[in-house]
Amino acid sequence: MNSSELVGRLKDLLGVDKVLSEVEDLYVYGYDSSITYSGTPLAVVRAYSTEDVVKLLRFAEEHSIPVIPRGAGTSLAGGPIPLNGGIVLDLKAMNKIKVNVDDGVVEAEAGAMVDEVDKECRKYGFMFPIDPASSEVATIGGTLANDGGGMRGARYGTMRNVLLSMEVVLPGGKVLNLGSPVYKQALGYELAQLIAGSEGTLGVITRATLKIVPLPERLGRILAFFNDAEDAARAIFTIRRRGLNPLVLEFMDDITLQAVDSVYKLGIPPAAAAVLADVDGYAESIGRLINMFKNVFVEHNAFKVDVATDPKEMDRIYVARKGAYPALSRLYPVVIIGDICVPLSKLPNIVRAVKDISKKYGITIAAVGHAGDGNLHTFTGISSLSRDEWERAYKANDEIGLVAIELGGSASAEHGIGMQKKHLLKRELEIRSGEHLIELMKDIKKLFDPKGIMNPGKLFD
Ligand SMILES: Cc1cc2nc3c(=O)[nH]c(=O)nc-3n(C[C@H](O)[C@H](O)[C@H](O)COP(=O)(O)OP(=O)(O)OC[C@H]3O[C@@H](n4cnc5c(N)ncnc54)[C@H](O)[C@@H]3O)c2cc1C
CATH class of the missing domain: 3.30.465.10 (Uridine Diphospho-n-acetylenolpyruvylglucosamine Reductase; domain 3)
Incomplete structure (x- = not known):
């Protein structure tokens, strides 16, 4: 059966409204937020019920066609890319x-x-x-x-x-x-x-x-600025080490702060790094919690500490972190986003390593992330089509992942492996358990999906 016959059969099976096959639809569903990966699906199916999904997966198995599930396509790792064609399954209409x-x-x-x-x-x-x-x-x-x-x-x-x-x-x-x-x-x-x-x-x-x-009864937000990025990382470690239990604990380096300020005009002072913390609890306890966090920041040489409990001011401060992705993405036409996690005690080491690797490869790398759980995102900027620059950027990104593994952490925290980190996953699993672990994972995949039609080319080859 050729492609157009298959699409025709899909429309008969699910109804024409649920199947998209126009060139412009296929184009849009060929990307995710990584931008660096793309593919072209045979068709897109919009499921409205479990029954639609069942029908599609029966059809796909019968005809050995790949199915690529898709939510909003915000993956930064190439997860929902229809690598070698196949049917993209859009689940957004199932939203109860x-x-x-x-x-x-x-x-x-x-x-x-x-x-x-x-x-x-x-x-x-x-x-x-x-x-x-x-x-x-x-x-x-x-x-x-x-x-x-x-x-x-x-x-x-x-x-x-x-x-x-x-x-x-x-x-x-x-x-x-x-x-x-x-x-x-x-x-x-x-x-x-x-x-x-x-x-x-x-x-x-x-x-x-x-x-x-x-929901907490009361929230307090603290934004502390540092002249030394490692001091900021040490402050995050100390907060966790003392058993304080923040709701949010985020790190932003100098490049991130400048990028955010240039877009959102927040009046951020020149600084090597900042830490944003949210504390929560009963109204009577918020002042005390804020002071405990402030003290840790001052102990670690913060030169400015802003505090907000008023919702409007808290929202304004939050932009410094929530606006980081869009602001950093404006700096370069292409950005490779890293997603490492290290033991909390190794946060200063990884912050230093990112700067060293950036210098070594002569490439800009920003670091920002949910460092309160050891997770740091790196933004490696690529400004041209030069092959040399792309190679340096990818090498730098990989090296950061490998340093995280060496420090006892992981090269993949929360964004998924997708297509971007397959080699890092392999490396990390080999370091931990030799060949066995990845082979076991492949056996599990075969057990669930003997024909290999579920999102092929992701996680491992
Ligand atoms: C600006 C920005 C900020 C981000 N911040 C964060 C962050 O703070 N933390 C974080 O963890 N991530 C973050 N991400 C990454 C991404 O948003 C998350 O991984 C997100 O949760 C993916 O959801 P999605 O609906 O967009 O999934 P998609 O990108 O559509 O798909 C992601 C993966 O899941 C699979 N999939 C989708 N739906 C299903 C399903 N129903 N069944 C089976 N498989 C499915 C896809 O095939 C793909 O492999 C960020 C991304 C952007 C662009």
């Missing part, structure tokens, strides 16, 4: 959300946007704990599939930490309900946790039940 406040959970369909889930929880005095900086558009399914985290990672970790149960459709169309919507469960092999983080290579997540947490 139901908060069950009595049981402390929210049930959301895969296409529900993270911020929408959070907004629903807030109606009941609760919030959704995981908040990637892309939360305005990123979906629950995509964030689960990448095991994404975010600003509140220092407290709540990543999606796996709040996942209780999920519905997943396997290649061939079999529907599984994994896990249980309760806070404790011991149900043999924990397959929901395996599907989370599997980046669409094992099956399609259609819905999930996730933990929610109470």
Whole structure:
């Protein structure tokens, strides 16, 4: 059967409204937010129900066509790219959300946007704990599939930490309900946790039940500036070492601060780095918490500490961090985004290493991230089409990943492996367990997806 016959059969199966095959649609679905990877799908299917997903996965298995699940396409690692054609499965229309406040959970369909889930929880005095900086558009399914985290990672970790149960459709169309919507469960092999983080290579997540947490009564926000970036990193370490429990704890280096200030005009002073912290609790405790954090920053030579408890001023300060991605992306036509995690005690080492590697390769690298959980994002800028510059940039990015591994950390924290970090994943797993671990992972993939049609070319070749 040729391509147009296959598309015709898909339209018969699902209805013409659910299948896109115009050139301009295929173009748009060929990219993600990494920009560096692209492909052209055979068609795009918009699923409205689990039944649509079942029909598509049966069809794809029968005709051995790859299926690439897609949420909002905010992946920075090439995760939802239709590498060698195939059908992109857009899940955004599956977006129902139901908060069950009595049981402390929210049930959301895969296409529900993270911020929408959070907004629903807030109606009941609760919030959704995981908040990637892309939360305005990123979906629950995509964030689960990448095991994404975010600003509140220092407290709540990543999606796996709040996942209780999920519905997943396997290649061939079999529907599984994994896990249980309760806070404790011991149900043999924990397959929901395996599907989370599997980046669409094992099956399609259609819905999930996730933990929610109470909204704090009061918030305080602190932004501290340092003349030495390692002092800033040491301050983050000290906060965690003393057992303080921030809701948010973020690092921004000098390049990030300048980029943000040039776009948002926040009046940021020249500084080597800044740390942004959110503290939360009862009204009576906020002042005390703020002072404890302020003291740590001053102890580590902060030359300016801004504090806000008024919501408008807190929003203004937050832009310094939330605006980092868009501001840094304006500096260079292409940016490679790194996503490393190191043990908390090694934060100063990795901050220093990023600067050293930047000098070594003669390339600009900004560092910003959720350092309160050890996670740092690096932005390696590429300004031209020069082959030499691209090679230096990729080498520098890889070296940062390898230094993170050497320091006892990981080259991949929350953005997923996708196409971008396949070689780093291989290297990291080999360092930990020789060849065995990656082979075991490939065996698991074969068990779920014998024909290899689920998001091929991602995680490993
Ligand atoms: C400005 C910006 C800021 C970001 N900040 C953060 C951050 O703070 N923290 C963070 O963790 N990430 C961050 N990211 C990365 C990205 O936003 C997250 O990984 C995001 O959660 C992905 O969601 P998505 O809906 O866009 O998924 P997509 O990009 O569409 O897909 C991601 C992966 O999941 C798979 N997938 C999608 N839906 C499903 C499904 N239903 N079933 C199975 N597989 C599926 C895809 O095939 C792909 O491999 C950021 C990205 C941008 C552009």
